[in-house]
Amino acid sequence: MDQFDKLLRQRAAEEPVPIPSDYAGRVFQACAALSEAPQKIHHRHWGRWLAAALALFIALPNVSTSAAAAMTEIPGLGALVKVITFRSYSYDDGHSSMDILVPELSGSDAANAVNQEVRTYTDELLTQFYRDCERVGDGYQDLRVSSVVLANTDTWFTLRIDATQTEASSYAFSRFYHIDKATGQVVSLGDLFRDGAEYTAVLSDEVRRQMETQLSADRTLAYFPDDFDGIDPEQNFYFDAEGNLVLVFDEYGIAAGSMGMPEFTMEKNIYQSLLKEKYQKG
Structure with missing residues (x-):
């Protein structure tokens, strides 16, 4: 807690818009207003203080951007704020x-x-x-x-x-x-791969293969594989729920407008060996 307190105080001191002076009081008043059976108060007084501290911890980043930034510097807390x-x-x-x-x-x-x-x-x-x-x-x-x-x-x-x-x-x-x-x-996409890795060629070949496979199965589709020169080095992408790379193309980029914004899922085995080591474990 010493490290947290030091960082939070330092950032709060630099905050251009101060936290409302009665903010902490509001938190504690809300906690104090919680109804409890008299016989349980002596067992649960610690719970009140814990609840107040937790409420302050959760709410503080929303009223102080400096506090939020300070919290992200505490190991293990960044994802919470x-x-x-x-x-x-x-x-x-x-x-x-x-x-x-x-x-x-x-x-x-x-x-x-x-x-x-x-x-x-x-x-x-x-x-x-x-x-x-x-x-x-x-x-x-x-x-x-x-x-x-x-x-x-x-x-x-x-x-x-x-x-x-x-x-x-x-x-x-x-x-x-x-x-x-x-x-x-x-x-960006290029940051995922090792220096010198031919990721654009590998991923482009897979996109082209998928377009041709889909066209063979359904001739009503309107892809333009012959006009596809390959993916952009900084192609739009995201990872799906299984951790596979999904490449996304703007409307009209590689297909007729009726196809919307085509997406192509790249199975991990296609590109995993080209990834930087830290991303191979993902």
């Missing part, structure tokens, strides 16, 4: 409309880095949207941006941002942001 808020933008002039709701993360330098990337990305979308408003005039256009947290374990975090632009037709695309909590780093 991930705080998520939201930034939203909306617009509707009767012709063009826009609705953006994206999360803002806190708790680590990597989370701040993701925030900056998401801000840059959404700012680009907003700038293009307002340019399109001038271009289409009284015509119709729409932009929708939403998000989902795909993973938030003790060691890994994945945020997915989905966007859909609609004018004469719609176009859907996504961006994925990953944090390796073990290293505290933001991770």
Whole structure:
């Protein structure tokens, strides 16, 4: 507890917006208001103090970003204090409309880095949207941006941002942001693999094989395997529940719009030997 107390006090002292002066009092008042049978009070007075301390520990990161950051520096506590808020933008002039709701993360330098990337990305979308408003005039256009947290374990975090632009037709695309909590780093696809590993060739061959297999089984599918030059070195991806790598393509990227956003699951045995050692154990 000494290490925790020292770090928390240091960060709290630097907090630009102080914690409300009556915050702790509110916590203890709430705990004191809990009804208990008189005969059990002497057995359970420790429980009250423990409940108060636990309530303060859980709530503190939500009222103090410095406290949250301090907690992430305590070994084993980082995964407990991930705080998520939201930034939203909306617009509707009767012709063009826009609705953006994206999360803002806190708790680590990597989370701040993701925030900056998401801000840059959404700012680009907003700038293009307002340019399109001038271009289409009284015509119709729409932009929708939403998000989902795909993973938030003790060691890994994945945020997915989905966007859909609609004018004469719609176009859907996504961006994925990953944090390796073990290293505290933001991770892209290339970071998973050993230097010099031919991961793009191996994964591209598997995507091409799956497209051709699916087309052979169902000729109504509209993949474009002949136009597929290979995956991008920083291809969108996520890990499924079994730990397999899933590659995600934007709409129209490798197939007709009717195919939506194609996803291809890469079995571990295809690429595992190419991974950096620390990821081979995952």
